[in-house]
Amino acid sequence: MVLEGTMEIRPDGHLWIGGCDTVELAARFGTPLFVYDEAAMRATIRRFHAAFQETGARYEIAYAAKAFCTIAMCQLAVEEGCAIDAVSGGEMYTALAAGVTPDRIRLHGNNKSYEELEYAVANGIRAVIVDNFVELGMLAEVADRHGRTMDVLLRISPGVEAHTHEYISTGQQDSKFGFDLASGAAHTALREVARQARLRCIGLHCHIGSQIFDTVGFTAAIERMAEVYEAGVRLGLPLEVLNVGGGFGIRYTEEDDPAPIEDHISTIVSAVRDAFGARRLAEPEVWIEPGRSIVGPAGITLYRVGTQKRIPGVRNYVAVDGGMTDNPRWALYGARYQCVIANRAQETPGGVWSVAGKCCESGDMLIWDAPLPDPEPGDIIAVFATGAYNYSMASHYNRLPKPGVVFVRDGQAALVVERETWADVVRMDRPLRYDMAPAEVKRSVLS
Numbered sequence: 001m002v003l004e005g006t007m008e009i010r011p012d013g014h015l016w017i018g019g020c021d022t023v024e025l026a027a028r029f030g031t032p033l034f035v036y037d038e039a040a041m042r043a044t045i046r047r048f049h050a051a052f053q054e055t056g057a058r059y060e061i062a063y064a065a066k067a068f069c070t071i072a073m074c075q076l077a078v079e080e081g082c083a084i085d086a087v088s089g090g091e092m093y094t095a096l097a098a099g100v101t102p103d104r105i106r107l108h109g110n111n112k113s114y115e116e117l118e119y120a121v122a123n124g125i126r127a128v129i130v131d132n133f134v135e136l137g138m139l140a141e142v143a144d145r146h147g148r149t150m151d152v153l154l155r156i157s158p159g160v161e162a163h164t165h166e167y168i169s170t171g172q173q174d175s176k177f178g179f180d181l182a183s184g185a186a187h188t189a190l191r192e193v194a195r196q197a198r199l200r201c202i203g204l205h206c207h208i209g210s211q212i213f214d215t216v217g218f219t220a221a222i223e224r225m226a227e228v229y230e231a232g233v234r235l236g237l238p239l240e241v242l243n244v245g246g247g248f249g250i251r252y253t254e255e256d257d258p259a260p261i262e263d264h265i266s267t268i269v270s271a272v273r274d275a276f277g278a279r280r281l282a283e284p285e286v287w288i289e290p291g292r293s294i295v296g297p298a299g300i301t302l303y304r305v306g307t308q309k310r311i312p313g314v315r316n317y318v319a320v321d322g323g324m325t326d327n328p329r330w331a332l333y334g335a336r337y338q339c340v341i342a343n344r345a346q347e348t349p350g351g352v353w354s355v356a357g358k359c360c361e362s363g364d365m366l367i368w369d370a371p372l373p374d375p376e377p378g379d380i381i382a383v384f385a386t387g388a389y390n391y392s393m394a395s396h397y398n399r400l401p402k403p404g405v406v407f408v409r410d411g412q413a414a415l416v417v418e419r420e421t422w423a424d425v426v427r428m429d430r431p432l433r434y435d436m437a438p439a440e441v442k443r444s445v446l447s
Contacts, residue, residue, distance in 0.1 A: 001254075001338050001340050001384065002252070002253065002338055002384050004037070004040060004251075004297040004384070004385070005018075005037040005039060005040025005043070005298055006018050006037050006039055006040060007037065007300070007384075009346060013343070013344055013345055013346040014343055014345060015340060015342040015345045015382050017035055017037050017408055018035075018037050018038065018039065018408025018409050018410070018411070019408065019409070019410050019411035019412075020408045020411060020413050022035065022300070022302055022380060023380055025302065025406065025408070025413060026302045026304065026342070026380045028413070029404050029406055029415065029419065030404065030419050031302050031304040031320075031322070031380070031403070032301055032302065032303050032304075032322035032326050032403040033301065033302045033403055033404055033405075034299060034300075034301055034326075034386065034387075034390065034391050034403055034405040034417075035299065035300050035301075035302060035408060036295065036299045036405065036416075037298040037299075037408060037409075038076065038298075038408065038409040039410075040297065041294055041295060041298045041387075044290075044293060044294045044297075044298070045061070045077070045080040045081070045082060047262070048061050048265065048288070048290060049081060051262045051264075051266065052265055052286075054266075055265065055269040055270075057272070057283070057286055058284075058286070059285060059287065059288070060083060060285065060286075060287045060288075061082045061083070061288055061289075062083035062106060062287065062288070063077035063083070063084055063085060063289075063290065063291060063294060064291025064292075065077075065084055065085060065087070065094070065291070066087050066091065066291060066389075066392060067291030067292050067294070067388040068295045068299070068387060068390075068391055068392055069090075069392060070094065070391075070405065070416055070417055071094060071416070072098075072405075072414070072416035072417075073295070073416075074095045074098035074100055075098045075100075076407075078098070078099075078104060082104075083105065083106060083126065084100050084105045084106070085106050085108060085289045085291075086105055086108065087107070087109045088109060088116065089115065089119050090445070092105060092107060092116070092119060092123070093119075102124045102125045102126065103124070103125075105123075105125040105126055106129060107120045107125060107127075107129065108129045109131065110132065110177050110178075111131075112131070112135055112138075112139075114138055115444065115445065117138055119446070121142050121148055121150060122146060126151065127152060127202065128150055128151075128152050128153075129152070129153045129155050129205050129243070130153070130155065131155045131177060131178055132178075132179070133179075133192065136189065136192060136196070139152070140196045140198055140199055143198035143199060148198065149197075149198050150198065150199055150200065151200050151202045152193065152200065152201050152202070153201070153203040153205040153241060153243055154179060154190070154201060154203075154204055155177060155178035155179065155204075155206065155207075156178050156179055156180075156186045156204055156205065156206050156225060156228055157175050157177060157178040157179065157180040157181060157186075158181050158206050158208070158221045158224040158225055158228075159180070159181050159224065160206075160208045160217050160220045160224065177207070181224060186228050187231055190228070190235055190237065191235065193237070194236065194237055201237045201238065201239065202238060202239065203242060203243055203287070204225055204228055204229055204232065204239070204241075204242055205243035205245065205287075206221050206244060206245055207245030207246065207247065207289070208221050208245065208247065209247050210247040210249075211249045211250070211292070212247040212248060212249050213249045213256070213257065213259060214259055215259055215263060215264055215268075218244060218267055218268050219267060219271040221244065222242070222272055223271070225242060225244075226272075226275035226276055226279055226281070227279075229242065229276070229281065230279050230281060233281060240282075240285055241286075241287055242284040242287070243286075243287035243289070244287070244288060245289050246288055246290045246291055246292070246293070248261065248290055248292070249292075250293055250385060250388075251297065251385065252336055252338070253337070265288075268286060268288070272284065272286055292388035292389070295387035295388050296386075296388035296389075297384075297385050297387065299386050299387020299388070299390070300384055300386055300387075301322065301327065301383045301386040301390065301403070302342065302380055302381070302382055303320035303322050303355075303380070303381045303382075303383070304320065304321045304379070304381075305320055305341075305375045305377055305378060305380070305381060306319045306321060306358070306377060308353075308375060308377075315352075315354055316352065316353045317356050318353045318354070318355055318356065318372075318375045318381075319355075319356045319358060320356070320357065320358070320366070321358060322366075322403065323356070323357015323400075324357050324359050324361065324363070324364040324365075325357070325394060325396070325397050325400045325402075326390060326391070326394045326402070326403050327386060327390045327393075328393050329390065330363075330365055330366060330367075331365075332393075336367075337366065337367050337383050337384060337385060337386070338367070338370070338383075338384050338385075339366075339367055339370050339372070339381050339382060339383045340372075340381070340382050341373055341379050341380065341381055341382075342380040342381065342382040343379055343380050344379065348373065349371035349372050349373055350372070350373050351371075351374060352369045352370065352371055352372075353369075353371075353372045353374075354367065354369055354370070355367040355370060355381060358398075358400070359398050360398055366383060367383065391403070391405060391417075396425055399422070399425050399426075400425075401422060401424060401425055403419055403420075404418055404420075405417035
């Protein structure tokens with residue numbers, strides 16, 4: 001099993017995290033329950049800072065909020081010296097509600113709405129990462145109407161594909177993200193942004209994928225990005241930033257072997273210095289956007305065992321009280337996890353069990369063929385490394401309420417997201433009526 005941060009199995013046979021007994025947490029807050037090791041998240045961010053400081057490079061770290069976005073998480077990230085990388089109006093709103101100052105927020109996204117751009121400009125956020133020509137025109141119009149000059153970065157697809165699942169590779173030419181290099185769109189975007197009086201292009205951005213284990217892709221992408229950067233400098237753009245994205249991999253299972261944070265940062269900075277030095281360009285400030293690597297290993301999900309099913313000679317199934325509604329990643333791209341029975345963590349596995357969710361879907365599986373002691377109703381199963389993209393992707397399928405979230409540290413637990421109830425699930429429903437007055441209809445997400 002993969003034990004990260006403060007996780008440990010104590011003599012009582014229970015799994016503990018942050019000085020808290022997971023069995024007691026399940027009893028106190030209910031299940032399913034997301035539990036985050038606060039100390040582990042802070043320690044990871046500090047490793048990123050230390051790795052950059054070792055190189056002497058100018059840098060900025062932005063927490064990629066899409067991995068796990070709550071008010072408490074935004075507060076923690078900013079306390080540790082991070083900016084916030086938002087990909088929607090809702091994530092910007094959450095960051096601002098957390099007290100994050102606008103100059104610490106950037107906006108990403110391949111299909112930003114007019115309303116989201118309005119919100120970004122009106123609040124004076126630090127920068128917008130422009131993804132396409134339509135957005136470039138929309139943002140110029142919004143900035144002009146508000147009489148504000150906005151800092152922007154252009155997102156470039158450098159044609160470098162990370163060795164990850166096809167659904168989480170984003171740097172190749174055939175991608176919905178960014179101005180691609182091969183077709184010439186990237187250079188056209190440089191010329192177009194140079195003509196915009198209210199858009200100040202301070203940098204370029206690329207992101208080659210997620211769950212990246214080695215550093216080769218970053219080196220290749222930076223070399224190509226330096227070529228585009230040089231072209232921007234020749235056009236007179238005030239470039240000063242190269243954002244190489246995130247995607248740093250983590251261990252989900254014992255077979256995973258990601259490169260250490262320090263290796264990634266050392267390679268990135270060295271590649272920037274080599275590529276920019278060869279072109280006699282001033283060394284840019286390096287921006288990164290880690291998300292999964294900060295919250296993924298620090299989070300676990302606690303479930304309560306319900307039913308089980310044995311099919312002799314075929315497979316054993318054990319069902320828990322959550323599933324694809326709180327972790328759709330197996331259904332999306334076959335993500336693999338490891339687990340333990342948290343109240344019997346020292347017991348020797350008695351067989352192999354596949355952990356199934358409670359949704360009415362054959363594909364609602366969490367883990368296939370996990371070695372476990374024979375599970376019993378009421379046992380608590382802890383699934384490791386669920387801190388990233390699990391709560392973020394949670395849904396109400398089958399009208400299941402979303403789980404609560406707690407942060408733990410030094411034996412204390414803080415509830416940071418309340419567990420939903422059945423009443424919460426229907427809170428926004430309305431009875432069938434065709435005579436609703438126009439004033440009753442919410443036309444804006446800011447209503």
